[in-house]
Amino acid sequence: MKLQNKTAIVTGAGAGLGKAITVLFAKAGCKVLAADIHPDRLEALKQSLKSEGFTIETCVVDVSKKSSVDAMIQQAITQFKTLDILINNAGVMDNFAPVAECDETTWNRVMNINLNGVYYAMQSAIPHMLANGKGSIVNVASIGGLFGARAGAAYTTSKHAVIGLTKNTGYMYAKLGIRCNAIAPGAMETQIAESMDMSKITALVNERIMPGMALNPRTSNPMEVANVALFLASDDASFVNASVVTADGGWSAY
Secondary structure, eight states: HHHHHHHEEESTSHHHHHHHHHHHHTTTTTTEEEEEEHHHHHHHHHHHHTTOOEHHHHHHEETTSHHHHHHHHHHHHHHSSOOOOOEEOOOOOOOOOOOGGGGHHHHHHHHIIIIIIHHHHHHHHHHHHHTTTTTEEEEEOOOGGGGGGSHHHHHHHHHHHHHHHHHHHHHHHGGEEEEEEEEOOOOOOGGGGGGOOOOOOOOHHHHHHHHHOOOOOOOOOOOHHHHHHOOOOOGGGOOOOOOOOEEEETGOOO
């Protein structure tokens, strides 16, 4: 029960990694506000966990909108009276397009969700954590945030930015009781492909990106990465701050 009496928000909780984190945290004794843009997925998750006796509430949120994110944070404070952990997991993929082929609509969508959503949530949550003198933030980045050959220009840029934001936040608030870390997963069995249009894959992408994909040793189960989030969120990681933990099965060692 690593998170006994803790409270947490998990974004993108309706499926994939976010769902795995929500389930794992609930079973670790945490009270969880599961947030997602898909209400049907949230309801199914809520019913499943509540039937097992776990404490879970849900919130429909659009992380690309500051007002929606602020309302999510406020709901957690209202329902749980405090906020100990923030997991910024919600995200979308691009179509692997390099910068000259990346349209403005895709760029803005990816940035608004992958980067602005993280910024909004942290900006809104940190004052509450400061008031409590403690807090743990875990941002889900990607090995695409460490290298240039795992996605398109938009996604790659957004995840590099999330890692920069993570490091700055962890450093700035280190003496005030707040830790901020990131996870950089590799390929995972999630629904993120739903946000892609594979028909837009170009010859340049096939030439430059796809050979590296073939080097991936395997795809992870989301629970394998959720265990990393549990460690970073818990007091076991009390001296881990402003760090990026890679969880890609060795893919990036090539």
